Amino acid sequence: MYADFDLLIPEGLNQALGMIAKSKADTDIAPLGGGTNLVVEMRARGKAAATLLSVGQIADLRGIEIADGRVTMGAATTVSDILRHPRMPDVGSALFESAGVFAGQMVRNTATVAGNICCGSPAADLVPPLLALGASVTLQSQRGERTVPLDKYFTGYKTSVRKPDELLTAISWPVPAGKSASRFYKLGRRKGDAITMVGVSVFIEMAGGVCTTVRIALGAVGPCVMRAGKAEAVLLGKAPTAELIEKAASVAEGECAPIDDIRASGAYRKQQVQVLVRRLLNQTIESLS
Amino acid sequence: MNKLDSAATGEHNVNFRQIGKARTRTDSPGKVFGKTPYAGDYVMPDMLHARVLRAKVPSARMTRLDVSKARALPGVAAVLTFKDLKIGTVATDIPGQTGFKRRATDQQILVDELVRYQGEPIAIVAAETVEIAQHALSLIEVDLEPVPGVYNVFDAQKPDAPKVFGTDNLVASYKVRKGDVEVGFAAADVIVENTFTTQYIEHAFLEPEVGLGWEDEQGVINIRSSTQAVETFRYIADAMGLPHSKVRIRGALVGGGFGGKCDVTVELYIALLTKATGRPVRLGYSREDSFYGHGKRHPFIINHKTGFTRDGKITASKIDITSESGPYAFMSPYVLMYATEAGPGPYLVDHVHIDSRSIATNNMYTSAFRGFGATQACIAYEQQMDEAAKVLGIDRIELRRRNLLKTGDAIATGFKVQSAVWTEECMDRAMAALGEKPKDKGAIRYGHGLAAYQQGYGRMIWLHDTAEGWVGVEMDGTVLVRSGMTDIGAGQTSSLAQIAGELLGIDMMDITVYNSDSSTTPLAGTSSASRGLYMSGNAVRLAAEAVRDRLAARAAKHFGSTADDVDFANAQVFLKSDPRQTMPFKELVAVCASEGIHRAELAIFRAPFGDWIDPETGQGQVHPDYTYGAHAVQVAVDTETGEVTILKSIGAHDIGQAVNMAAVEGQIEGGVAQGHGYALSEELIYKDGYLVTPSLSEYLCPTSMDSPRIECIVLESRSGLGPFGAKGIGEPGHTPAAPAVANAVADAIGTRVFDFPLTPEKIANAVRKARKAG
């Protein structure tokens, strides 16, 4: 059964920031993107925030811009928007791959990027590629604006540094420069509309035969999407040999602590982190040579 | 040569004008243009809304039930508990047009003292709005004291197990003894033994259970509901202490059934609340209600011990079958019978020994599901054939070829099948369509799998099944059909129009069909058991033939010819011997009307009647007839992650005669998609009786992205008992799909996962285990 709530529909970002300014907790005013997470949860729990603030409909917050060496997406950009952007395969190939295996067509058409990040799910599929791409998020309130690197955004299971009066308004990352590539793989129990069992994304930049940037992000194997920092360190500054890739994969497996649930056991998830990190590193490095 | 021996002869090819063609169904325009109302679309003035309060625990004693606060809530019209019921129980046996005396399978309507499964209904509420009804549920005070329950069939069979059903938790058991298995095993060079298990699954129809009831001016309780069986009106009347004539079920087009809407679902609650309030009552299940509110497919554990000669001939088949019933009988005894009868599969085996049993637990109760136990049997016998082929070193298809039943052979129960048995043809056609296996790439391995099957259609013959149908011609020459048959989306009503249209020379699109009204359309039995077309199609055929015969006699007089020279087509009547002699159909009808010639007929079709099979030997006839065929699948398996991609899926079936080829393909395609899910991803998981997968985000049906194009190969032996030689296809299309997937996966990975569903994790673990073992 649905819970009762008020719905605020602001005309623009400024009005939205004014409306949410008095929110002291997420239970006061909750931003509403496409509603594909929030509404499902409201129905399941029979509980809602007192007021929903529709930010998914704010036109200024929707769109993808590439300028000054950065890719910037408005918070209300949908997953389908990512797939439709002609340059996305070049400037964010891991994100593009993720959008292609995200949910199903109907959900992609309405689910927003901000909603995916802010729902805080460890299985959120856009987050590993965004972490791999080195993304930051912009948080805005009437008090001002701040930019937080995505890997500093989550503080635990469904918790983050966002304050109740802040809106996430933009996500951006540097246009990959030089010799670099990124990949994402979603391991699900079926191909469409599946909650991810393990999501892995990697980004590698190489120069002079060695890895100059390595980012490995893991989804659904911890309380929030995480970077596998130790595994990254195995390859950083090195020539990526088969042995090192194998080692990085085992280190990544050791870094995560997945739980057992109805989709998969923790043991299988760990095993698959190793499989997928190895596989994606190989594919990424092959594509660079 | 027996004329049924080969599909290749084509000698009995006959010319139909409408039958056998792929036609747009008569129900399609209404659905496509959004004009077709489903049961949930109906509303009435002054209508109340109902909700059901369900037990949150699987095994408990109710020590207190206080509904006073709920009753006092403004807007609540009625709250009913077991204390308000005149009769506390309702029958759960097969409904329909049978002369069979029911088994004692009654279930409590609302919890009286003991809760036996999670979700068992405790109280029902009718209120002015759904929200008030829902609020009222939260005001009902229930104390449930946990009672030790039993949650698997092994524990339930121990002497000290809590008793859920009867004195020993045994819901039903059967034996088949044909020949002497010991003799058979003594003659074997190789004996192969394996155990296969299957899981609880959900029908997951698009349209959850829903209905609207009202009492009319004759004091009849009318219920418009989404059902496969309007005949449940009898059980509802019995449960309320009303005469059968005072309950009327009017179906609507159904948004999916798959067996899950054969039992009484919302109808009884609606009837009780309508009677209690004197007002119309609507009850629509949410998806969650649907998960908790109807019986599931039975999990099975099947052990096969099979003896083979070195050259692959089966010498003996010993099979042990256990199904899980849950706490109530529902269809469990019959489902077990199907599984037992189908046990050894479509193979000729001289020495057969089968023991089977259905065991009660406090997990969810189980009931009808497309295939009705023959599906689970197929999952076991077809995986066993592949495992045996591996041990014997004989090609899997060749091993089957050496053992297949042929036309005229006797099946495990000793019954000699009268219709064509074209399994081999179907197998070869399906394998040929599969083509070459692609080359393995890295961790990706390709696999081919096949499953053959035998599936009864129609009811077990001791149920004495009948169906009635009515065909009439209006004065202006338009044709009406009346049939109690429900239309569950498979094209049931459309096929009746096509049959009447073929015989009367009127296009099916111009025929009006009234159906699924238990009071005004002739009762035809449920749309289940692959019996719809077989039974109701025959009833309508008989009625149309009778009308046609009378019209033809009058036309013969007009033409000065004989009745058998008269033919009907394109709304014209003409002479076969001289087609230039014609008369518009409507003119002939006008003549008949003015002369008082009867232009309508109510016909009854009777399936073969018989007795129960011998209880000691299991020998005798179970079904009127059987459908045979085979399904082939090509998969790609990622041996590291365990993910499976189905690349090709091909069903080849001898369906006797297609009535509407497009509808036949629809049945095969839908059944196959359901089979893919059964094999790979669908599973209702009960943990100590608690459902841990109660929504469609945990219960994973295949999506369009998981489904390849499904190919259908339809053979027509014209040897079935249905109209024009049709056999049933509603269940058979589904039956072999899941084991074919399992065999393809096993072929790809070189080892087997013996328990369904084949999740990525189980597959990856099996590969790792096999590699470790070397």
Ligand SMILES: Cc1cc2nc3c(=O)[nH]c(=O)nc-3n(C[C@H](O)[C@H](O)[C@H](O)COP(=O)(O)OP(=O)(O)OC[C@H]3O[C@@H](n4cnc5c(N)ncnc54)[C@H](O)[C@@H]3O)c2cc1C
């Ligand atoms: C059938 C189905 C399939 C799905 N499949 C997938 C999948 O494959 N992968 C996946 O990752 N997810 C999946 N999801 C989950 C969901 O679709 C995604 O998480 C989606 O990105 C959520 O976006 P939304 O715009 O709908 O968010 P909403 O539901 O509107 O909001 C989600 C949360 O974010 C908050 N929020 C939204 N916008 C802002 C903002 N601008 N600032 C601050 N907080 C904000 C909301 O308050 C809420 O807490 C699926 C959901 C469904 C129903």
